[in-house]
Amino acid sequence: MKFGVIVFPGSNCDRDVAYVTQTLLKLPTRMVWHEETDISDLDVVVIPGGFSYGDYLRCGALAQFSPVMGQVVEHAKQGKFILGICNGFQVLTEAGLLPGALVRNRDLHFICDRVPVKVERTDLPWTSAYSKGQLITLPIAHGEGNYYADADTLKALEDNHQVLFRYCTTTGEIDDTGNPNGSANNIAGICDRTGKILGMMPHPERASDPLLGSTDGMKLFEGLLHTMSVTA
Amino acid sequence: MIHKYQARIYVTLRPSVLDPAGVAVESGLKQLGYEGVEHVRIGKYIELMLCAANEDKAREQLDRICDQLLANPVIENYRFDLVEVAALIGASS
Numbered sequence: 662m663k664f665g666v667i668v669f670p671g672s673n674c675d676r677d678v679a680y681v682t683q684t685l686l687k688l689p690t691r692m693v694w695h696e697e698t699d700i701s702d703l704d705v706v707v708i709p710g711g712f713s714y715g716d717y718l719r720c721g722a723l724a725q726f727s728p729v730m731g732q733v734v735e736h737a738k739q740g741k742f743i744l745g746i747c748n749g750f751q752v753l754t755e756a757g758l759l760p761g762a763l764v765r766n767r768d769l770h771f772i773c774d775r776v777p778v779k780v781e782r783t784d785l786p787w788t789s790a791y792s793k794g795q796l797i798t799l800p801i802a803h804g805e806g807n808y809y810a811d812a813d814t815l816k817a818l819e820d821n822h823q824v825l826f827r828y829c830t831t832t833g834e835i836d837d838t839g840n841p842n843g844s845a846n847n848i849a850g851i852c853d854r855t856g857k858i859l860g861m862m863p864h865p866e867r868a869s870d871p872l873l874g875s876t877d878g879m880k881l882f883e884g885l886l887h888t889m890s891v892t893a
Numbered sequence: 894m895i896h897k898y899q900a901r902i903y904v905t906l907r908p909s910v911l912d913p914a915g916v917a918v919e920s921g922l923k924q925l926g927y928e929g930v931e932h933v934r935i936g937k938y939i940e941l942m943l944c945a946a947n948e949d950k951a952r953e954q955l956d957r958i959c960d961q962l963l964a965n966p967v968i969e970n971y972r973f974d975l976v977e978v979a980a981l982i983g984a985s986s
Contacts, residue, residue: 718937719965726962755965762967764906769913809910809968843911 662889664690665703667733667749669724674710674746674866681869681882682707688886695727705742705885706733708749710802710864720763720805721751730756742786742885743858747803750850750860759853759860760818761810763803767843771804775875776841778849778863779829781822785856788825790884796833797877799826799849799863801841806862808844808851815845826850826861895944897978898951904964904971905936939963942978951975 664682668675675692683690693700700706714723724730730752737743737758745753753759766772775798780791791797810818818824826849830839840847842862850861865878906912912934919933941958945951955973964971 718962722962722965754967760967762965764910764968765913767911767913769917807911811909811967843913 662688662704662886663702664688664705664707665693665700666690666707666709667693667695667729668709669695669711669713669727669752671713671715672709672711672748674748674864677864677866678707678709678746681866681879685869685879686882686886693729695724695729697729698732700729700732700736703736703741704889705744706736708733708743708745708752709866710747710749713748713752716748716805719751719755720748721753721755724748724752725756734758737853737858740855740857744787745858745860746864746866747801747806747862750862751805753858753860758858759851760814761808761845761851763805763862764807764809765805766803766807766841771802772806772841773800773802774841775800775868776863777829777831777833777839779827779833779835781824781827785825785852786885786888787852787856787859787881788884789888790880794833796829796831797880798868798875799865799878800867801849801863803842803862806842806844808846808848808862810845818848818851819846821854823851823854824848825852825859826863894946896947896951897942897944898948899976899978900939900941900943900951900955900973901976902939902941902955902959902963902971902973903936904939904959904969906934907968907970910968936969948975948977 780795827847865881868875868878915933959971
């Protein structure tokens with residue numbers, strides 16, 4: 662299984678992701694500069710966190726027009742895996758690969774913290790190494806992470822069980838006190854209808870090396886790896 | 894014949910989208926004593942020049958520009974004013 666990490670001008674979590682897939686998991690990984698137009702060798706595309714194009718206009722708005730994004734859409738059409746983390750999630754919504762939008766945090770602050778997150782669904786590769794309803798702690802670092810979608814879109818997301826991760830309290834309650842940024846339905850991460858495209862604001866790659874105090878994020882990569890190796 | 898226009902584009906958050914920056918500014922204004930101020934909403938203002946065969950074509954092009962990039966229809970609305978540049982020069986001289 663080969664990973665590709667897209668690098669836009671302003672991406673800054675690209676090497677953190679590559680560190681996890683290449684150094685920790687020993688998987689073939691290459692960095693993909695945003696001007697590349699052939700990514701057909703990749704099985705999993707990761708759009709990392711950062712501030713692509715300086716977050717000009719809107720977060721992720723300009724990245725969607727990078728040459729490589731046409732290939733990312735093609736990659737999606739082929740039913741291959743795409744993971745957008747933080748700014749990558751914003752890019753995926755701007756590109757229309759995931760519904761909704763990420764707007765400014767409810768309380769205006771840029772939040773850099775570790776927050777409890779509940780795993781809502783474990784029948785997809787992304788979350789297969791977690792247990793259903795499991796509480797994990799993941800780092801977040803964003804100013805625009807407030808997930809917004811209109812009522813119909815939210816209903817469709819819930820009806821189709823597309824919410825994979827929700828912010829919660831330390832005891833697992835899904836309520837306002839456990840919602841750091843004001844996200845609709847406490848949404849921290851969603852997938853598309855096929856389950857192949859995942860966008861999430863928390864950073865699993867920053868919780869993968871035991872040296873950093875938590876490996877709660879590593880299970881996301883391990884689950885994907887395991888599923889792929891079983892089905893391959 | 895090609896006409897040149899200046900577009901003044903206003904991008905605003907849809908009413909259903911929370912605008913915490915607007916709320917913060919409103920509370921600042923109230924602290925300054927402007928008690929009557931309410932519903933502060935912060936948007937974007939964009940100017941650009943464009944060439945088109947006529948005003949209808951210019952408007953069509955601007956709609957596409959706004960839908961594709963300048964505004965995100967999920968969270969934002971837009972409107973624009975269009976001024977033909979020749980008229981603009983005439984008015985300012």
